[in-house]
Amino acid sequence: MNTIGITSYGAYIPTARLPLALLDGAQPRVGGPEKAVAGFDEDAITMAVAACGDCFPTFERSRVDALFFITTSSPFAEKQGAAQIARALDLRPDVLTADMGTSLRGAGAALAAALDMVRADPAKTVLVVAADCRLAPPHSALERNLGDAAVALLIGADAALVCEQDVAASDTLFDIWRAAGDATLHSWEDRFNITEGYQRNTAQVLRRLLEKTGTSAPQYRAVACYGPDARSHRALLTELGFSRAQIVDPLFGRVGNCGAAHALLLLASQLHALVPADRVLLGFYGDGAHAFALRCDKPMPRPPRDVSWYLERGRTLPDYDSYLVSRQLDTAAAERRGGDGVAATVHYREREATTAFIGARCRVCGTGHFPPTRVCYRCYSKDDFEPLRLSDREGTLLSYTLDYFFPSPQPPVAAGMCAVAGARVYLQLTDVEPDQLRCDLPLEFVFRKIHDAGGRPNYFWKATPARAPREVSHG
Amino acid sequence: MAEGLRNKVAIVGAGCSQFGENWAMSAEDMIVEAAYEAYADAGIESPQRQIDAVFCGALYPSRGSAEVAESLKLFDRPVTLVQNYCATGTDAFRCGVMAIAAGLYDTVLVVGFDKPKDRGVSGPSVVMNAVRGLPMTPAGWFALCAARYFDTYGAGREDLARIAVKNHHNGTLAPKSMLKREISVEDVLSARLISWPFGLYDCAAQSDGAAALVLTRKDLARGFNAEPVWVRGVSIMLSPNPQTDPDFDFLGWKPTRAAARDVYRQAGINDPMRELDVAQVHDCFTMTELLTYEDLGLCARGAAREHIAAGTFELGGELPVNTDGGLKTFGHPTGATGVRMLYENTLQLRGLAGARQVSGAATALSHNIGGAPQACGIAILGRE
Numbered sequence: 118m119n120t121i122g123i124t125s126y127g128a129y130i131p132t133a134r135l136p137l138a139l140l141d142g143a144q145p146r147v148g149g150p151e152k153a154v155a156g157f158d159e160d161a162i163t164m165a166v167a168a169c170g171d172c173f174p175t176f177e178r179s180r181v182d183a184l185f186f187i188t189t190s191s192p193f194a195e196k197q198g199a200a201q202i203a204r205a206l207d208l209r210p211d212v213l214t215a216d217m218g219t220s221l222r223g224a225g226a227a228l229a230a231a232l233d234m235v236r237a238d239p240a241k242t243v244l245v246v247a248a249d250c251r252l253a254p255p256h257s258a259l260e261r262n263l264g265d266a267a268v269a270l271l272i273g274a275d276a277a278l279v280c281e282q283d284v285a286a287s288d289t290l291f292d293i294w295r296a297a298g299d300a301t302l303h304s305w306e307d308r309f310n311i312t313e314g315y316q317r318n319t320a321q322v323l324r325r326l327l328e329k330t331g332t333s334a335p336q337y338r339a340v341a342c343y344g345p346d347a348r349s350h351r352a353l354l355t356e357l358g359f360s361r362a363q364i365v366d367p368l369f370g371r372v373g374n375c376g377a378a379h380a381l382l383l384l385a386s387q388l389h390a391l392v393p394a395d396r397v398l399l400g401f402y403g404d405g406a407h408a409f410a411l412r413c414d415k416p417m418p419r420p421p422r423d424v425s426w427y428l429e430r431g432r433t434l435p436d437y438d439s440y441l442v443s444r445q446l447d448t449a450a451a452e453r454r455g456g457d458g459v460a461a462t463v464h465y466r467e468r469e470a471t472t473a474f475i476g477a478r479c480r481v482c483g484t485g486h487f488p489p490t491r492v493c494y495r496c497y498s499k500d501d502f503e504p505l506r507l508s509d510r511e512g513t514l515l516s517y518t519l520d521y522f523f524p525s526p527q528p529p530v531a532a533g534m535c536a537v538a539g540a541r542v543y544l545q546l547t548d549v550e551p552d553q554l555r556c557d558l559p560l561e562f563v564f565r566k567i568h569d570a571g572g573r574p575n576y577f578w579k580a581t582p583a584r585a586p587r588e589v590s591h592g
Numbered sequence: 593m594a595e596g597l598r599n600k601v602a603i604v605g606a607g608c609s610q611f612g613e614n615w616a617m618s619a620e621d622m623i624v625e626a627a628y629e630a631y632a633d634a635g636i637e638s639p640q641r642q643i644d645a646v647f648c649g650a651l652y653p654s655r656g657s658a659e660v661a662e663s664l665k666l667f668d669r670p671v672t673l674v675q676n677y678c679a680t681g682t683d684a685f686r687c688g689v690m691a692i693a694a695g696l697y698d699t700v701l702v703v704g705f706d707k708p709k710d711r712g713v714s715g716p717s718v719v720m721n722a723v724r725g726l727p728m729t730p731a732g733w734f735a736l737c738a739a740r741y742f743d744t745y746g747a748g749r750e751d752l753a754r755i756a757v758k759n760h761h762n763g764t765l766a767p768k769s770m771l772k773r774e775i776s777v778e779d780v781l782s783a784r785l786i787s788w789p790f791g792l793y794d795c796a797a798q799s800d801g802a803a804a805l806v807l808t809r810k811d812l813a814r815g816f817n818a819e820p821v822w823v824r825g826v827s828i829m830l831s832p833n834p835q836t837d838p839d840f841d842f843l844g845w846k847p848t849r850a851a852a853r854d855v856y857r858q859a860g861i862n863d864p865m866r867e868l869d870v871a872q873v874h875d876c877f878t879m880t881e882l883l884t885y886e887d888l889g890l891c892a893r894g895a896a897r898e899h900i901a902a903g904t905f906e907l908g909g910e911l912p913v914n915t916d917g918g919l920k921t922f923g924h925p926t927g928a929t930g931v932r933m934l935y936e937n938t939l940q941l942r943g944l945a946g947a948r949q950v951s952g953a954a955t956a957l958s959h960n961i962g963g964a965p966q967a968c969g970i971a972i973l974g975r976e
Contacts, residue, residue, distance in 0.1 A: 459723055471723055484838050488724065494838050516842045518735035519788040523727030524718060529785070530727050534736055534835065534842070543725060543736075543835040556743050570720035577723040
């Protein structure tokens with residue numbers, strides 16, 4: 118019997134919300150439509166790390182054999198995001214990593230590949246993570262519908278949600294695209310995009326999937342399907358015979374169309390509610406379409422923070438300028454910082470500490486150190502340390518400052534001394550309001566962009582107020 | 593224990609350039625101003641013949657030790673550049689004192705200088721060649737003690753402000769200081785924030801400047817013009833970086849505590865509050881001066897606030913601190929600062945400090961702390 122499918126998941130939606138009223142120059146109202154916006158220190162890579170991190174409280178990270186990263190908004194034109202994510206997550210060095218970028222339906226291909234790898238047994242567990250923070254030209258119609266998010270799925274046997282069948286179709290048309298070197302998306306006329314692109318392709322794969330599985334629309338508990346906007350999404354699925362109760366809320370007005378991660382975010386929003394024997398349809402669109410029929414075999418392990426938790430915790434941006442700053446769309450902040458940035462050799466030597474946030478624990482006296490050091494601060498033992506992963510631990514804020522002098526898109530920079538696992542670490546804080554800062558504040562750690570010096574994103578970890586109780590890590 | 597440096601070396605000449613944004617002065621100009629004032633003070637007429645060795649302290653020199661050798665045309669003798677964070681000037685002085693005490697030279701010139709105002713930035717440089725340890729701003733580093741100290745002892749921004757007000761007042765009485773302007777507690781509290789809890793007036797004025805001292809052996813000291821001032825002790829201590837030290841308590845700084853123990857032992861001082869008459873302490877930020885009162889043992893832990901309120905450290909108080917305005921208003925050319933403090937203490941001990949003179953001063957302390965901070969230098973001078 119086929120038991121291969123989704124064994125665990127994690128989702129991530131950034132904190133900031135842009136009220137859509139601000140796009141029209143109107144006064145936002147409480148509870149009005151909004152979209153999720155990544156912070157200035159976030160991108161597809163950092164959001165992917167956050168989503169993956171939430172898979173691990175219920176899963177041993179060293180068991181991951183492959184990692185596929187799907188995005189259309191990688192900060193790099195040449196350089197693998199998956200390898201950086203794998204290092205940040207402290208996965209095994211022999212993990213197979215690949216980016217499946219450039220298409221909105223890349224997650225479908227990654228999911229199919231992951232399932233095949235597990236079926237054919239070169240891998241027992243594959244991590245599939247999709248993340249997007251796509252940019253539309255400021256004040257364009259497209260801008261209103263886009264949002265930022267990431268979703269990670271662990272694929273393996275004995276799954277909670279088994280993949281029964283999938284159907285793919287390839288097609289090419291210029292409905293939405295971004296040429297190499299462009300910062301923002303382009304699109305053709307909406308009516309063409311919807312009828313000839315989205316609806317024709319997606320309807321075709323969903324119909325073929327129903328035929329292939331011998332099922333009909335009413336047999337499905339939920340249909341989680343990509344949508345470019347609320348209206349065409351509803352029109353497509355209603356036409357196919359799905360009722361309002363079956364159609365998963367596409368989260369327009371709350372998150373927005375989060376690109377390569379959109380269909381997976383809708384799926385993730387339903388996972389806690391599924392009971393054994395429930396059937397779910399998952400639909401991807403982009404340069405063709407891809408659909409999956411899924412069957413719940415047992416309850417899905419609940420991540421420390423599910424989609425509804427992220428939806429609840431929004432922080433509303435006060436004005437449109439704050440949004441431009443957070444996405445670095447204002448010309449002043451987009452100016453690259455001078456210099457060569459971090460030397461590639463330094464980055465290479467320090468990648469365990471800087472990317473994976475691994476310190477050292479003295480084997481003799483147990484004192485934690487960050488960064489790793491050769492001679493112990495307390496007992497002076499030399500070269501007698503074991504690695505100490507700090508990224509998934511909780512810490513406390515010992516003391517702090519708000520630095521107005523250091524250049525930042527959103528000054529002041531909150532910085533503080535953190536105690537974690539017996540080590541002291543000096544870190545920036547993010548997703549924090551100045552009035553939240555106090556001595557002894559409980560903290561957790563998030564992978565973020567520190568700056569663009571040298572004309573490239575430079576990543577390290579930041580502290581943030583502990584968000585929700587995490588379960589004990591097996592990792 | 594080794595016998596130490598007490599009363600083996602004398603300062604017989606002291607000089608200091610104008611401190612400030614010396615747009616029209618080069619490092620050479622300032623070095624020459626300071627050194628020739630020290631020569632004149634000592635009665636040195638032929639430095640090329642009379643100076644045996646030179647120890648320089650500077651953090652931003654473009655030409656290293658040659659900057660001083662070329663400026664003063666002191667060649668074919670040892671010229672050494674010393675760096676030790678903000679304790680650079682004090683360490684250059686210590687090297688001179690040690691060399692004389694070891695019997696290597698008769699007469700040594702110590703020059704501290706820096707010219708940070710050629711860099712085109714109003715504060716310290718912003719570092720972007722790292723991702724860890726950012727933001728790397730001195731204000732941010734030194735501010736890290738404040739939140740925890742305030743929580744523990746109930747002090748606040750007003751207490752820090754009174755230190756800035758005191759140092760601004762003292763600076764108006766020092767002819768060579770950079771800033772000569774009285775300010776109020778309200779001015780300090782309403783200024784723009786640099787790194788909480790530090791506003792603009794909690795931060796020292798980065799400036800250009802140079803200071804110089806002529807040192808000689810005990811038995812030669814009476815042969816110079818000026819009344820000798822005796823070196824009773826000098827100490828440099830390095831302690832763990834507070835950003836990685838697993839035992840750091842945020843209530844004071846280990847290098848000051850360590851250097852104070854060492855220098856008080858050298859100088860035979862048991863009760864610093866009673867035995868010291870005047871002190872110049874590192875006030876790169878107001879909080880630094882506050883913590884230093886306690887780290888030097890001038891008052892109990894947590895008691896700085898009461899002493900600030902009582903005026904203990906003001907001119908006319910029980911122990912005047914930063915009589916020339918300190919780093920805050922005299923200026924802070926990093927390598928020069930320690931030597932400038934020794935210049936001020938030399939004037940105080942000779943009774944030549946004018947309107948800011950502490951009457952009858954016989955024992956004087958100077959203190960620098962720098963880095964994250966992890967380096968401290970302390971020197972104690974005496975009339976006898």
